[in-house]
Amino acid sequence: MIYVLIIQNSKHYPKGSANKFLFFRLRHTHISVLLYKGVSIQFISERADHKDIETTLKYYSQVLKEMRIEKEEKSVRIMTSMHE
Template sequence: ILKKTLNDLKIEPVTIHGLRHTHASILLYKKISIYYVSERLGHASIDTTLKYYAHVVKELREEDTKNTLDLFQKMLLLESEASEKFVQNEMK
């Protein structure tokens, strides 16, 4: 059914395994817990999921690092602005 549907839609053939891999990758990119994805795939261990989706996990880690740095920079900026306002109010 998959092969016929893809053919009818003029989409390159993809295997069921390929769909499974794409499905899991999409879930991970959408920030669904790797624990949930591992369970959904029926992996005996999260280590199996990490092994096969390490490339996705690496990209997500890089994004998390950037988001963490951005968060703390914003917090420092807000703290700096709050301190500045406090000093200005004390001077009045």
């Protein structure tokens, strides 16, 4: 899997290199997409090689907040449509 290869090779990038920056952008995008697709936080935390779920929650709290807002708005739309 390409993601695994990227993770394994990320340790070889020189500090501050453009490649290392690109790696972390790709990694963040990958994890954000998994969150939006409803993949469990436990799986994502393990895949990201975070030491615990709290680390994942800390780094991706903005994504999780956006998802919560979207779900709240969706529930309001559903409830509103039931009363029409």
